[in-house]
Amino acid sequence: MIQFQCDYNEGAHPLIIKRLTETNMEQTVGYGEDPHCEEARRLIKQACQSDNADVHFLVGGTQANTTVIAHILRPYQGVLAATSGHINVHETGAIESTGHKVLAIPTEDGKLTAKQIDEAMQAHIHEDGPEHMVQPGMVYLSFPTEIGTIYSHGELKAIRTVCNKYDLPLFVDGARLGYGLCSPECDLTLPQLAQLADVFYIGGTKVGALFGEAVVIMNEALKRDFRYSIKQHGGMLAKGRLLGLQFATLFTGNLYFDIAQHAIDEAMRIKAALQTKGIGFLIDSPTNQQFPIFTDTQIATLSEHFMLSLWQRIDESHTAMRICTSWATKPESTDELIRAIENL
Amino acid sequence: MIQFQCDYNEGAHPLIIKRLTETNMEQTVGYGEDPHCEEARRLIKQACQSDNADVHFLVGGTQANTTVIAHILRPYQGVLAATSGHINVHETGAIESTGHKVLAIPTEDGKLTAKQIDEAMQAHIHEDGPEHMVQPGMVYLSFPTEIGTIYSHGELKAIRTVCNKYDLPLFVDGARLGYGLCSPECDLTLPQLAQLADVFYIGGTKVGALFGEAVVIMNEALKRDFRYSIKQHGGMLAKGRLLGLQFATLFTGNLYFDIAQHAIDEAMRIKAALQTKGIGFLIDSPTNQQFPIFTDTQIATLSEHFMLSLWQRIDESHTAMRICTSWATKPESTDELIRAIENL
Amino acid sequence: MIQFQCDYNEGAHPLIIKRLTETNMEQTVGYGEDPHCEEARRLIKQACQSDNADVHFLVGGTQANTTVIAHILRPYQGVLAATSGHINVHETGAIESTGHKVLAIPTEDGKLTAKQIDEAMQAHIHEDGPEHMVQPGMVYLSFPTEIGTIYSHGELKAIRTVCNKYDLPLFVDGARLGYGLCSPECDLTLPQLAQLADVFYIGGTKVGALFGEAVVIMNEALKRDFRYSIKQHGGMLAKGRLLGLQFATLFTGNLYFDIAQHAIDEAMRIKAALQTKGIGFLIDSPTNQQFPIFTDTQIATLSEHFMLSLWQRIDESHTAMRICTSWATKPESTDELIRAIENL
């Protein structure tokens, strides 16, 4: 059984395992204040072309989202997000557990628009008695989104402009950041993202690490006391060096992007095969997640050899499935899947 | 300026003021354990035809909703509610501030259906990895709804059946309960409501009291320690007798229903005048809130003498306004408004 | 049975009942934006000799404390308070329910000292890894304290100085403020308090009103969006005018202080009688709460005609009781109690 159902099926890039092994018996101080974390911070700041970024390492995505959002918002504020946003659907109410409403905005392609944000703010401001409503206090978006789509540089700049207009911090969830930045359709660079976002995170769990997300805080006003928030949310890893070491490895040379590019290449091969076969898609995704709409018969056939992920029932005989590639996808596995698609 | 913009413009029914005055210098113990509260509890249980009801008095609606919902839910659970439900839009995230997501379901007329609840539960149960989602833990509905509509006895029974199927407590927000029960279209009685709901509250603030909501807990399992929850949410009034005394007055004789009936009668006169004039409505409301759609010119004319409430912009030249009657509406004020409508 | 067990046994000062009656059928807008609230705000600002104060009206003390503290603190901060402070013992964890730890400091007389606050801050700052601890984010104290003691002007100024040193907002719980300010031992005025505190509240529930606490925000930085916090915590009374009207009455002329002075006079008469009788005290209280230590036999005798409040078991045969006077205490009731004490 070959697994394409998600992008966290395997362990870590072999170089990370190697570094873990080599450094295993080193003695370091805890909680992210060791030399490996320092080195990782230096490398990430360099990759972002920013000396002023604050970089913190957290273990997972839900933890990163919750910690950042709870750190930013005032108690009566909520976070604007796409209805399909991860924080709105797949985190068991972690955001609400910290007291904040997710102010969900429906989208067609998983992407918020500057116009939608502007309208939400206008609606709030012109409410008669706005204090009876949750005040929008920040914007959350994912790059790429949960359904693989990405924002263009222009779209993000427009969102930044509207955020500036209303003094709204912009937080970008980059759980799959590498896969977004390496998409053939992406016209955005990491330094550009760092300039546009107040906070974002660089996903490790899905892009080569055993686990770990690097939260990058660009906005000076949001940096204060962030370590208190990490600790309170259970995110301060005792052996923090495990995170530093992984990100230092990923950001040495071009490793993070090289392995992300590999996932994209494999995904594009699968996408092309599906298109050739005349299979439709739930959405046109330019990243490592593809959402083909199969017939139940096709799914039954593929499921004999491949684990895909059931995404959304379309009608009585069709279902959108998720196919994920990752840094770890073997080309021969892709070959096999493509053959199976061709034979459907 | 005559005010029709809401149903809490005036103080309290004169009998309540009289009783407050008469009892003012009595000495009683605090926190709702005085004889007036005891008497009010007895009368409300009698009105509900239930000996087993637990009756608690809280000051306001947001407080009642928050206290009940936080008391019922487990931390990872949310409350199913109409998207237009008061807890979802007009309580500044009070529910979320206690850690719980409002699981909003869009409706056309403000009313949840048994089918929608069933579908939400089925969707949750069949989710791959339901623990990544908020678990629906109870149902919230308002009677009447925020836009004046009411559930039929049959509709509520169907909702009860689906709640039983999934072991979901049903909570009915009765901020305007009297106005719902006295509607000409209502086929439900207070004892029937008490049989169908696990918890509900009888609104006083909008129906004759200075303030106050009587929370009635029918479900044995939800009664335990409710006074702790009241206190924690700041709802335990030191001079609790003020609440007991008001509800004792309202439930002596048929006062609560008599004054609610008056509001409905006045509302129906206004509704008829609007219909005669050929004015459309946002929704066909059988209760004390009416939502006519006026042209901007009509609004300007009416606003010279009447305060109405802007509800929803419909198009470039039309707006739905809210007109509220209440126990305090003077027939001559209604007459004046009707004349103004006729002259539009 | 004459009740001396607390200071909220009766209704409201007759002038308040009179005003409620007179204004009952007035139509006003809701939520504290009516002319009565405006008038009360004007009078309170005048009494505080401050044009810049923001004045908000809440229903009760727990609600006021919770709303103010949750409004001020960052999520990882706690509030410094005396171990005996109301928020630490008698609010069912309301502060914690908003996510914040009460950082309790033991005291002998219910009063925090500037030195204790300084030490707590030094301890935190010099902690190795302060982010593993709750950060002290504000100071809470009550005036008078839960056991009737009061801060001198000098003591409060010293606390203000240490608060300035660490940029800690100072919040004064004035549930019994009138009784503190009218104490023969008090050398502090309301305007002086307003200058020293960042936020405080003027208690109405225990000093002449049916209910109500007037929160006064002096610190500009804490004013923003406070109405959102009120609403979220269920404290925004629909018929807000009831609060405005009560405080307008209390702050017209010198009523608030006159009636507080009455309570103090009665308390001092009782205190003198106890002293004459040779009865000891748990604490030397200069305000309306007295804590004599009686033998069980004495308590049994007094309990035949008086309701006192059991405060603290001292030893096998002695108990400290609380005797409260209030604005409503009848001189003849005091006379009776004094006679009973003399006859013990």
Added chain:
Amino acid sequence: MIQFQCDYNEGAHPLIIKRLTETNMEQTVGYGEDPHCEEARRLIKQACQSDNADVHFLVGGTQANTTVIAHILRPYQGVLAATSGHINVHETGAIESTGHKVLAIPTEDGKLTAKQIDEAMQAHIHEDGPEHMVQPGMVYLSFPTEIGTIYSHGELKAIRTVCNKYDLPLFVDGARLGYGLCSPECDLTLPQLAQLADVFYIGGTKVGALFGEAVVIMNEALKRDFRYSIKQHGGMLAKGRLLGLQFATLFTGNLYFDIAQHAIDEAMRIKAALQTKGIGFLIDSPTNQQFPIFTDTQIATLSEHFMLSLWQRIDESHTAMRICTSWATKPESTDELIRAIENL
């Protein structure tokens, strides 16, 4: 510089690194439902001699404590704990951030007694108006405690009895469980602990793992929906197998206990050397943490070659330091430290 300041200076036991390496490119499903987690669960249940235990793997201790406590308590309940308990002092208010008060009880040796718990419950029950106080809802203790002491089997049985009396769940924080169970003074076994506790966790972070704590739920009533709580608190590791694999390694053969025994042996050698030298202790600890009281001069001398942890200032010239051994402590490092102690 040799580090003795804590027990999380190194990576993981080499066998764990070996297993991580061997399994790195395996494809498994996520979130703790893979074969490695299954195997670890089986082994832990076997070690606990319990077929009915539910075993869940979390990343760290603060996360485990917060998740378990928030899962158990009702909103108005608090957790009884020693004042020195980890949740009360070193978790940045994580428990309070979920809405619950830590009901701290002062102890001399870090250990709660059955009598103290009984007294706390009696005090609450007999309170006049208990609903104004936080209700004690569970007991938290650590084994060993934060200062290295351990409960005897008899002490724990007494606590269990009082917990049964009041229906209080007992939660045992076992961040250093191995070091407690392997202490020469310990008369408790893992299966006995499993019988006495409702929930406990087996610490991995400090006992041989890179990270990870195995939460064991014995009480049937507390098992329901625990995975929702894990996810909500950000503790559901995507590549959950990393946790399963580590615990499977530690509980294969006797590895967990063998390596814990090593730490104890080293600690006892250091303790003996300190005693021989006539150095006093803050507390008599029978586990891997020792708290000698040194003069400042002695600390200066030791600090040239060793990193110890500053624990508590004793007087103007003395300080209690923490010396930790662990599974990773090299005998030759211990030898060096002992020589240095002898030469003081």
